[in-house]
Amino acid sequence: MGILEKIYDRSPIFIQNLMVTISGYQKNRSRYGKIYYRYLHFLKDFDKLDLEDKFEYQNKELISFIRYVYENSKFYKNLYKGIDIESIKCVGDLKKLPIVDKEMIRANINDINTISHKGAIEGHTGGTTGKSLVVLMTPEDFMKRMASLDHFKSRVGFENLKMKRATFNGKHIVPPKQNKKIFWRYNAACKQMIYSSFHITEENMKYYVNSLNKYKPESIDGFFTSICDVASYIERHNIKLEFQPIAIFPTSETLTKSGRELLERVFKSKVYNQYASSEGAPFVTECEKQVLHIELDSGVFEHFEKGNDEVLITSFTTHGTPLIRYRIGDSMTFDEKSKTCDCGVRSSIIKEIQGRKLDFLYTVDGAKINAGNIANLFKNMPNALVRAQVIQNKIDEINILLEVDKRLYKAEYDNLLKDEFLHKFGDKTRIVIEHLDEISREKSGKFRLIKNNIN
Ligand SMILES: [Zn+2]
Known part of the structure; x- marks a missing residue:
C-alpha cells in the first residue's frame, strides 16, 4: 500500500x-488536452459523412497504422517477414496478415511495444482467463479514446x-x-x-x-x-x-x-451499450435508436473464420502496444444487410455482442448456453431474487447460488428454477441449488453471473 x-x-x-x-x-x-478537443470536433464532422467516405478514411488510417507498426515494432516486423506490406491497401487486404492472440502478445510484449513505459498510459486487461496483460497507450491515442467515448455519450x-x-x-x-x-x-x-x-x-x-x-x-x-x-x-x-x-x-x-x-x-x-476493452479495441456504440454501430474511425472488426462469430480486431489507437488482427476473445454478430439507421449516422452495424467465450455454460453434450439465456431462466422470480450466480465445475453439474429476499421467496421456487434449468440443460445434468446470505464478488469489484471452470 x-x-x-x-x-x-x-x-x-x-x-x-x-x-x-x-x-x-x-x-x-x-485526458482532456488539445488532441481530445480536436478529435471531438473531428468526430462531429465524421458523423455526417457518407458510408463510402468513411470506408475511405478507414482504409487510409489502416495503411498508415500498419506502416507505423511495421517500422516501429520488432515483433511485427519479424511476424510480417516475407509479406509485402505495401500491398495492404484496404480492409480486405488484411487477410494477408497473420492472426495474433493474447498469449503471443503476453510472451513478446517488450518486442511488440513501440514506446517505453515512461510517459505512456497503462491499460490493464483482465482476468477471465487468468491471463493479465499491461498494454501501453500513447497520450495521443488515450485522448482520442476519451473523445470517442464522450462523443458517444453526447450523441444521446x-x-x-x-x-x-x-x-x-x-x-x-x-x-x-x-x-x-x-x-x-x-x-x-x-x-x-x-x-x-x-x-x-x-x-x-x-x-x-x-x-x-x-x-x-x-x-x-x-x-x-x-x-x-x-x-x-x-x-x-x-x-x-x-x-x-x-x-x-x-x-x-x-x-x-x-x-x-x-x-x-x-x-x-x-x-446505451458500448464495446471498448481496456486492451484498446476499436469501439462499437449504441445510438439514440439503440442500434449498435461500429465506429469506423477507430479500427476494423473481422470475423475469425466463416461461421464463427469470434472477432479479430485491428485498432488505430494502439500505437503503443499495437493490435493488428488480434484475437481478443469476444464474439459479435454482424448485420450484413442494413447500412442505414434511423439515427442518421451511417456505419456498419452489429446485431449482437455476445461477449467473452467464458460467458457460456455447457450442456452434457458440449453445446453452449450463453449468459443471456441463463439470465432468462431466472425471470419468473424477479422480485424475490437479490442475486444469483451459476457455476459449472463439471460437465454434468450446474451449481446455482442464490441470494434471496427472504420475505418474498417461496420454498417452491427452488423446484421451479430446477425445472427451468433441466429444461435448458437436459436431464443428464445435475442441478444443485444453494442459498447464501451474500454471494461474493470478484477482486475487481465486478459480479459474475456465470463462472465456467471447465478446462
Ligand atoms: Zn443508429
Whole structure:
C-alpha cells in the first residue's frame, strides 16, 4: 500500500473527497488536452459523412497504422517477414496478415511495444482467463479514446464534465475500517459521484438509494451488475426515485436483456451499450435508436473464420502496444444487410455482442448456453431474487447460488428454477441449488453471473 493510500484511509471523509477530486484533476490533464478537443470536433464532422467516405478514411488510417507498426515494432516486423506490406491497401487486404492472440502478445510484449513505459498510459486487461496483460497507450491515442467515448455519450444528450454522473466501479474508495454508511466519494473534477461496488449488499442498499436521490445524477455508468442490483432493490421495495437520468451507460460486462429491461423500467431512461476493452479495441456504440454501430474511425472488426462469430480486431489507437488482427476473445454478430439507421449516422452495424467465450455454460453434450439465456431462466422470480450466480465445475453439474429476499421467496421456487434449468440443460445434468446470505464478488469489484471452470 502506498503512502497516499495510508493517508487517505486515515483521513475524514471530506478530506477523502478532496483527495479524490485532486486525483481527478490530475487525470483530466492526460485526458482532456488539445488532441481530445480536436478529435471531438473531428468526430462531429465524421458523423455526417457518407458510408463510402468513411470506408475511405478507414482504409487510409489502416495503411498508415500498419506502416507505423511495421517500422516501429520488432515483433511485427519479424511476424510480417516475407509479406509485402505495401500491398495492404484496404480492409480486405488484411487477410494477408497473420492472426495474433493474447498469449503471443503476453510472451513478446517488450518486442511488440513501440514506446517505453515512461510517459505512456497503462491499460490493464483482465482476468477471465487468468491471463493479465499491461498494454501501453500513447497520450495521443488515450485522448482520442476519451473523445470517442464522450462523443458517444453526447450523441444521446449527455455532456461529460458539464453534467452530473454517478459511477459504479471497482475503485477502493471506502477504507476497510470505516463504520459510517457512506459508500461513495465525490470527484468534483468530473462532476462524478463514485459509488463503491464492493459494499452493495441488501443491508447497505438503502444508503445507496438515498444518496442517489439526493445527488440526482444525469447519467449512471459503470458495472452493469452493480447498477442492476440497485435497480432491483428499488423495484422490490417500491421506492420512489426523485430523479430521471438522461442515459445509462453500463461498462465492462456483457449486458443481458432482462437486466436492460430492469434498468429502463426502474430509472425510466434508456440504456446505451458500448464495446471498448481496456486492451484498446476499436469501439462499437449504441445510438439514440439503440442500434449498435461500429465506429469506423477507430479500427476494423473481422470475423475469425466463416461461421464463427469470434472477432479479430485491428485498432488505430494502439500505437503503443499495437493490435493488428488480434484475437481478443469476444464474439459479435454482424448485420450484413442494413447500412442505414434511423439515427442518421451511417456505419456498419452489429446485431449482437455476445461477449467473452467464458460467458457460456455447457450442456452434457458440449453445446453452449450463453449468459443471456441463463439470465432468462431466472425471470419468473424477479422480485424475490437479490442475486444469483451459476457455476459449472463439471460437465454434468450446474451449481446455482442464490441470494434471496427472504420475505418474498417461496420454498417452491427452488423446484421451479430446477425445472427451468433441466429444461435448458437436459436431464443428464445435475442441478444443485444453494442459498447464501451474500454471494461474493470478484477482486475487481465486478459480479459474475456465470463462472465456467471447465478446462
Ligand atoms: Zn443508429
